[in-house]
Amino acid sequence: MDINQLHDDWVAKGNRVTDLLEKKIALNEKYNATFENLNDEEKENFKNEMKKASQDYKDAIAARDFAKETFEDAQATEKVTNKKPIQKVKSKEEKIKDENHKLVSNIRNMVTTGKIPKDAETTTDPDGSNAGLTIPEDVQTKINKFIRQFASLENLVSVENVSIPSGSRIYEKLSEIKPLANLDNEAGKIPDNDDPSLVKIIYNIHRYAGISTATNTLIADSDENILSWLIDWVSRKDVITRNKAILDVMGKAPAKPTITNFDDIKDLENNTLDPLIIATSSYVTNQSGFNVLSKMKDADGRYLIQPNVTNPEIKEIGGHLVTVISDRFLPNINGSHPLYFGDLKQAIKLYNRQEMSVMSTNVGGGAFETDTTKIRFIDRFDVELIDDGAFAAASFKDINDVKPGTANTDNTTTKAAK
Structure with a gap:
């Protein structure tokens, strides 16, 4: 995982700890309010349910703490300070849109300047000269579907x-x-x-x-x-x-x-x-x-x-x-x-x-x-x-x-x- 994914994993595990704590509190309130009116079998089921809720809560805390340590270790390795904001990971759709926009921008740039941008993905002719821009995978897929x-x-x-x-x-x-x-x-x-x-x-x-x-x-x-x-x-x-x-x-x-x-x-x-x-x-x-x-x-x-x-x-x-x-x-x-x-x-x-x-x-x-x-x-x-x-x-x-x-x-x- 990259550092952004580790951060998201830590947050997700922290949310699970909160959810399990709320569940445990709700069970405890129900347990105290109705325990005296239950028969022996229902009392035993309540105890088992409370026991499982407590164990799930402890396991979630351990998982959250481990995720936090992993994230902090990654921060230290990559020299990321707390002041530096976490970069949002772009979705597949956003990446495709960026690639398509980049292709069109590069075409416009070639038209106006006669040059291919240095960071543009290009193909090369057999003689070593530049052959032009490579069509992005998404556009290539659409071309194949249209064919x-x-x-x-x-x-x-x-x-x-x-x-x-x-x-x-x-x-x-x-x-x-x-x-x-x-x-x-x-x-x-x-x-x-x-x-x-x-x-x-x-x-x-x-x-x-x-x-x-x-x-x-x-x-x-x-x-x-x-x-x-x-x-x-x-x-x-x-x-x-x-x-x-x-x-x-x-x-x-x-x-x-x-x-x-x-x-x-x-x-x-x-x-x-x-x-x-x-x-x-x-x-x-x-x-x-x-x-x-x-x-x-x-x-x-x-x-x-x-x-x-x-x-x-x-x-x-x-x-x-x-x-x-x-x-x-x-x-x-x-x-x-x-x-x-x-x-x-x-x-x-x-x-x-x-x-x-x-x-x-x-x-x-x-x-x-x-x-x-x-x-x-x-x-x-x-x-x-x-x-x-x-x-x-x-x-x-x-x-x-x-x-x-x-x-x-x-x-x-x-x-x-x-």
């Missing part, structure tokens, strides 16, 4: 927070794990297991940066308005940046079957991946591809894509989640829509450096002429392919419905819209 409101692919992949700019990891591919040998003969020799297939993945943290322009009126506004704008801008930009990096890695999937009918999708789901992975797999496509898939019907007229039974806003194919990405970020290739299926958490890992920084100027980059402020944001992460056998990539244009009354997709008469 989840957008169509972020980050929750589909595995994420690992790292503290160094580069490193390596050893992984075992889940898709290549084989079962133990089945021994029918009780006296049979147990064979050696197949050696696990290990792969070494090297990550190198990349810097992703961008500059946004804010009016100087905004910078002069309240702390809440600046932080709100900062969180909104960083969140949207971060989702787009990380989604693109994830989609670039998804594009490395080896298998690219072309889907032309209903059964091809069932083959992609049932016959492409290891069964160990299928149960945790999901689909990813773009908006125009989802439009085509949403119109597909089986032989009984049932749509391929169905709403989740507990949340109709969630769409599924055969019980597997369907994630839809804008065509702007997941475009068609030569007129074909992309379709991914697999467990992306097993396949892809995002290494998160967790150092978002901000730097600003109201002079450079044309800011002076327009009375605006240029604010630069830098994010650091890397995305790597871990197991290319944990997901598959397909493509499609038109997909034929199943003709009513038949299970053979070769006999088709209707097509889903492009």
